[in-house]
Structure formats: structure tokens, C-alpha cells
Amino acid sequence: MAKAPSPLDTPMMRQYLEVKAERPDCLLMMRMGDFFEAFLDDAVELSRITGVALTSRNKDSDHPIAMAGVPHFSFPGHLPKLLAAGKRVAIMDQLEDPKEAAKDGRSLVRRGLTRVITAGTLIDEVDAGGGANHLVAITASEGVIGIAALDVSTGRFTVEEAGSPPQLALALSRLQPSEVVVPEELRDSPEAMARLANAFASIGASAPISGLAAYAWKGGDARRFLCERLKVGSLDGFGIGGGEDHLAAAAAAAMRYAEGALRIGGDGSLRLHETMDGGGTGALAHVRALTRLHHAEHLVIDASCRRNLDLLRNSRDGGRDGTLLGAVDRTKTAPGGRLLAEWLSRPLAQAAGIGARHDAVSLLVAGDSLRADLRDLLAEVYDLERLLARIATARGNARDLVQLRRSLAAAERVRGSMRGQPLPALLAEAAEALVPDAALAVEIARLLVDDPPIAIGEGGMVRDGADAELDGLRAIRTDAGEWLASYQRREAEACGLAKLKVGYNKVFGYYIEISKANGEKVPPHFVRKQTLVGAERYITPELKEYEDKALGAEDRIRARELALFGALRDRAADAVGALQRCATALAVIDVVAGLAEAARKGDWCRPVVDDSQELVLEECRHPVVEQVVGRGLFVANDTALRAASSEPQVPRLAVITGPNMAGKSTYIRQVALAVILAQAGSFVPARAARVGLVDRVFTRVGAGDELARNLSTFMVEMAETAAILNHATRRSLVVLDEVGRGTSTFDGVSLAWAITEHLHDRIGCRSLFATHYHELVDLAADRPGIANLTVAVAEQDEDVVFLHRIVPGAATKSYGIHVARLAGVPATVVARAREVLATLEQLNVSLTERERPAVRTDAAANGRPAAMQLTLFQANESATLQRLKALDLDGVAPRDALALLYELKKAAQTEA
DSSP, X not given: OOOOOOTTOSHHHHHHHHHHHHOTTEEEEEEETTEEEXXXXXXXXXXXXXXXXXXXXXXXXXXXXXXEEEETTTHHHHHHXXXXXXXXXXXXXXOSOHHHHHHTTOSSOOEEEEEEEOTTOOSTTSOTTOOOOOEEEEEEETTEEEEEEEETTTTEEEEEEESSHHHHHHHHHHHOOSEEEEEHHXXXXXXXXXXXXXXXXXXXXXXXXXXXXXXXXOHHHHHHHHHHHHTOSOSGGGTOOTTOHHHHHHHHHHHHHHHHHHOOOTTXXXXXXXXXXXXXXXXXXXXXXXXEOOGGGBOEEOHHHHHHTXXXXXXXXXXXXXXXXXHHOOOXXXXXXXXXXXXXXXXXXXXXXXXXXXXXXXXXXXXXXXXXXXXXXXXXOOOHHHHHHHHHTTOOOHHHHHHHHHHHHHHHHHHHHHTTSOOOHHHHHHHHHOOOOHHHHHHHHHHBOSSOOSSTTSSOOBOTTSOXXXXXXXXXXXXXXXXXXHHHHHHHHHHTXXXXXXXXXXXXXXXXXXXXXXXXGOOTTOEEEEEOSSEEEEEOHXXXXXXXXXXXXXXXXXXXXXXXXXXXXXXXXXTHHHHHHHHHHHHHHHHHHHHHHHHHXXXXXXXXXXXXXXXXXXXXXXXXXXXXXXXXXXXXXXXXXXXXXXXXXXXXXXXXXXXXXXXXXXXXXXXXXXXXXXXXTOOBXXXXXXXXXXXXXXXXXXXXXXXXXXXXXXXXXXXXXXXXXXXXXXXXXXEEESTTTTSOHHHHHHHHHHHHHHIIIIIOXXXXXXXXXXXXXXXXXXXXXXXXXXXXXXXXXXXXXXXXXXXXXXOSOOOHHHHHHHTXXXXXXXXXXXXXXXXXXHXXXXXXXXXXXXXXXGGGXXXXXXXXXXXXXXXXXXXXXHHHHHOOGGGSOHHHHHHHHHHHHHHHHHHO
């Protein structure tokens, strides 16, 4: 008996399995008509991750084949789920029109692998208008780490180096990579992967990690590859010197990996790691430059600081609500929004550059009319960076070109608005770079309709009158109805058949239909084509000739439109370099105009940023909180600090005590945010501000454990504090909130005390320390560089009003019970807490001056009694104490008194 054929041994399944064998690491999706289909284990995974229905082929056989699919138009909606699950998605597309296969007598359409989509190589799949999507390549050489970051969706390409794992973590926290590429030997090393995992864990992020073969990281080959791809003779112009092969290697690896994922081979196949063969493929045609980043030029903000200050993402859901970015973002374009996020994430650390940004913002703050005009025009600009990326990589459609035309027209009007204005340097440079390709815009307007279809193969993209050949073909299509009606009349009259009808179907094309009752009247030149129940269908040579002409016209119309569109897209791709410079200029103008709008509407001031060590903020507000509570309701406060100062009038460190919920944390955060805004180039929410350049902002705010790293809340707190004490310099700004509260009272006070001393005595940087350890206020007694601040409170009976005003002095209460009552703690619990508090105060079990001298360094040698055990309740009195209390001293003779004293002492020793 012949063996039954396997359901996998079919032409279509052989196609699928051949490509799957080539890319077993990917979830393979094969285009079948209007659907993308996955089979076998990939179908199961697709269903599990996205929730689409899992079905099967050959259901009734002994070996059904699991199958799941999605319509091609809805696939982009499912892709983020697959990437978030760590999947790479391989796209197996149709490489020919099914009609071509039919012409050759083939039932199977030719298919091949055309794309591998990974989290770091998205182009048209990336969220419209979203943030940067970084593919990061990391390598190391002689202890120095090279880091390259490529945003394939925009073409932005940067490279930097890190001298240590903490510096690597800093870069990763800023870049927030979507995918990481490392040498294969590191990818296969558990120790190296553990270190990289720890770096990601320290910044609260994660990303899929891929390996690239060793040859891709060789310095000499990397330099040749980059020079070839970027079309330069040397990398010196990009700031990569001859001895910095680690930077060249990281950059080349990022490009090779992205090219491999985007490249289409001649046979439709893709080789992810085989990209050494020279010659541009166009896969990354929009990547035209490489920018070298230098850490010394920027204010350093680590992952903890970003998280604690809610800089770009909030700690609640990772969104923009409640963040500094959300509070200040008034940009009108997606590139402007991304550039603003970069400015806030990497503020400058050089006064000249900061001043140039402030000059630009100042002009538009003062120029309401110009600012309004620019913002109205910028609202008409699309996401030019990503439009150009799609166009340069031959992924753009007709709508992309129309949006490009509209953006270029808006850019021309932006340039016109700025013409003749006395522009500061930053805006003048941007205006000079605004050179929209007017001829290209005219050609797009001449050729394409205003609202073309999304799919370029559907037709309807090109205007009537734009191309004579196309107009002729369309005339044939348009005249078909009239010609057929005329032909039907002629044949009916010639045959004497009034009911003769000319029709069309997809199987037989055009036909003449005559009822069987009139069969004897059929003329000789009619050729029978089909027999129906009550009629016969015929064709004629003339009708067949017209069919070939009319139906062929439709195919030729689509082919002609595609040719015209392709030439126009190629024309736009040739201009990508100049258009990218235009897009960057528009983004700069957008950021400056947005910051000016925020400053004007929020009544913010231009800060003085200089090389001093001052930090003076007058009537400063928290930009995020003020938006929540409303203008006029937020209580502004002053700040005055000077690094290394020993003057009580301008301290270097302020200890801030005060009640819970009174605003201490808001106050110290707003100071840090003001510094970041000032050095990013923004105005700040204050009446006046002077910021001596800060090299790094440190924060230790909030509490939380990291169970995945086996770190308790207190361990996390101490690790972050250690990073501050080990890396802060005199130019740093340190913001601490409740350090030491995660352990026992005595340990916490001791640590907080020693940390404060270290910041003041050894580092000498500008610092703010909010604490409930009121003992720390004593530090100001013998250190003029420390000032005590507190939050003003108004009390009446049991009611307390927090005034949110920061004033000199020290708090004496924390008002925790009052806050508990406001939070809704049951009244019985609040009442009992008051009783316990009264007991504690009566027993005086809180620390006294006699009991805490060892905390003070000037009394450390005095020794102290063992720390007493605090207790909430009074212990039962001993018999000796009761006897002593009942004793009538006036009735005891002196001789008896001495004997009684010895007796009581002996009894007390026995009880102890």
C-alpha cells in the first residue's frame, strides 16, 4: 500500500518550511492573499501572544497543521505584542503578482523572506510621532566600552564611550534601548550577560539582547565599512580618532545588524549576519551622519534621578502624565517632541551653549506675534524625520510624499516668517538650514492627488493631466461603457435581436448573451463561449479585441502609475540629506518656540547660568505640581546655596525639617528640576534665578525594594546613597529625602548624621536634606555652612494648617497623627495614638541631650551609657519601688534611714 503523503509535503508548506529552516529564531509570517499566516509552533505562539484564533489545516487528517493568521492591514496592531514578548518576526512576502504566476500556468505564487522585524529595527512599524527607538551596540576594548545608538526610524546615529560599568548604566538609562547587540562571545558568556542584566536592572529597564559574529567588530573592517556606508574618506570628521576602534566597531555593528534585518537579497532572502559584501543596499540610505557624544559637555542625570524626578516617564505607569516633559512640552511636531526630550535628558554643562539656547527662547518670549506665527505653521509639519526614513528606504507611499510636500510648504513659510528678524545664533543657524526643495514640492503637487490611497498598487495616485500616456489609458477605461453600449446597439440592429445583451464576468471576460429561443438568429461571426439554462453566451473577434485593449488598460494604468510614483520617490530619496537638515532645523525652532510658550504662559524667568558655585532661586515653583493645583495656588519658595560656603547667610547644605505632607519633598524636587530646566536651555518657574553650572544632579528620594536583585528597601537606599557619596563633586547638586529611615532609629540617625557631615566637610557641594530626624538640626551649631530650614505651620487647638512656606528654623513636631487623621485612619486608632504619644512625652523616653552625645563628633570620646530600650508602655512597678513610694521620710530617724538605704539597695539588686 502506498504511503499517504504528509500534509507538510505540499508546495505551499515546503515554501514555508524552507524559510523557517533559514530563520528558526524568528516567528515566521507568510503572506497569503490578504492575510499573514503562521503555521505549526509559530501559529501556537502567535495565538498565545496576540489572542488571535488558532485553527488548523487538514483538520480531518491524522496530522492537522496548526495555523493562525491576521489580515495584513491589522498586522501592525499585533506587532508590538510580539516584540514585547521578545520575538523577532520574519516576513515572508509574495515576490510577484498572482496574475504573473497564472500567466505562467503556476498555481503557487513565488514567495521569499523580505524582512526581519526586531524591536530595534522598526521603520514604518514604529508608533507615529512617538519617542526615539534605539538599537544599541556595545563592545569593549582594554577596559573602555564603546556604545553606538541607531534610531532606524529617523536615521539619528550617535556613538559614545564609557570608562566603567556605572557609566554604561548611565548611557543605557538615557538611551532606553529597544534592543541591544553585543559580540557573540559575550552573548554566549553567562558572566557577561549577568553583568549586562545587572546594568539594566540598575536602571529599571530591559531589552532583548542579540549577538553578532566576531568579524563584525574588527576595528579595521569596521572603519572601512562605516566610511563606505557614510560615503566619507575618514571617520575623523565624526570625532572618531585613529585609536578609538571600539567606537568604530560599535557603530559598524549597529549598522550591520540593522542592514541585515532590512536587507532584501536578489532572491528575496535575508542574511542577518552576512553583510560584509560591500555596496550600498539602500536599507539604511537615510543614515547619513554619525555624532560623537562627550559626557563632559552635558549635565549627568542617572537612572535613579530620572526616576525620582519623573523626568520623562512617571513612576506610576511609565507615561508622560505628571512628568517634567509633560509639563513643559508645547512642541507642535514629533521631531520637536523628541528633541525636547533629548534636551531635558542631556542638559548642557557649558555656559556658552546654554546661553545660546536662552537667547533664542528670550526672543520668542518677547515676540508674541512671531512665536504665534511659527507655532501655527509648525502645526502643519508632519513627522519629517520618519517620512524621510520611509522614503529613503523605498517604504514610503504616495501619502508620505504628499505629507512631505505639505511639510516643505510649511517650512518655506516658517523661513519667510523669520526672514528680516534680528535672530540670535541658534535660530539664525536653523533658519539658514531651512532650505526646502521647492522644485520637489512642485513636482509632488503636479503629479499626485491631494488624498491618495495608502496602497501604492491600487491606482488613483496620479492626477489627471499629469502624464499623457496615463491619460490615454484612462480614456480607454472611461470610454468602455459608452463603447460597449454602442456595440450592443449595432449588433442588436444587425441581428434583429432587441434583447441582445453585452455583459462581463471575471471568468470569461466580455460576452454577448442571447436567449435560446432566438438561437436561429445568431450570426455566423458569433462564437459560442458558454451555455446557460435559458441562454447562450458568445464572443466576437471585435469584442475580444476590445476586451484585450480595455482590460489591459487597467493593468497598464497601475504599472504606469507605479513607474511615475517610483521615479518621484527616487527623486525625493536623492534629496534626503538636505531634507534631513531642514527637518532638524524645524525641530530646533519647534523646541525653542515651545519653551518660549511655556515660559510666557507660566510667567517663568530667564535664569543666569554661569561658572559660579551659586544656586539662587527666588519664588521658585514646582512646574508639574503647579499645573495640578493651578496658578496662584502653589506657594513659591526661595533657595540660596553656595558650594564650599562657610557663611551662614548662604549655606552649602540645608537641613529641612517639618511635618509630613507639608511640602518638603516638593521643595527639594523643584530645586533639582529648576537646575535641569536652566541647563537644558529653558526658562525656569521662578521670579529670578542664578544657577552656577552643575556637573551632576543626584537624588535619593522615595523607598522601594528590588526583589529581582535581592535588595531590600534599605539596601537600595544605601546603594543609591553610596553612589552619591562616591561620585559627587563640588559642582554637583545633591537632593536627599529621608535617608536612613529604613533601619532602626539610632542607626538611621547615625547614618544620616555621618552622611550630612561627609557632604558638608569633604565634598562641599550644594545639598538639600529633608528629614524627620530632628537631631540633625544640631549640626548647624558648629558648621556655618549648614542651615536649618523648616515648613511653617499654623496650629489652633487640634487643627493644623500647613502653610507650605519654607522658613529658617527647625521643626519640633512631625504632626504624623494629624496626617493620619486626614488620611482617614479610624478615629479609634487616632485617639489611641494620641494617648501613646502623651505617655511617651510624659515618660520622656525620646532621646535627650545626655543620651545622644556619641552622635556628635565633638563628644565621641566622652563615652555614653548603653542606649535605653524605648517602650510605648510603662512597666509594672517593682516591690522595692512601691515600698520606697510608700515610705514616710519625715518619720524615719537618721540612723534608721541609713540602714533602710542599705536594705533597699540590696533588694533592688536582687530584683534586677
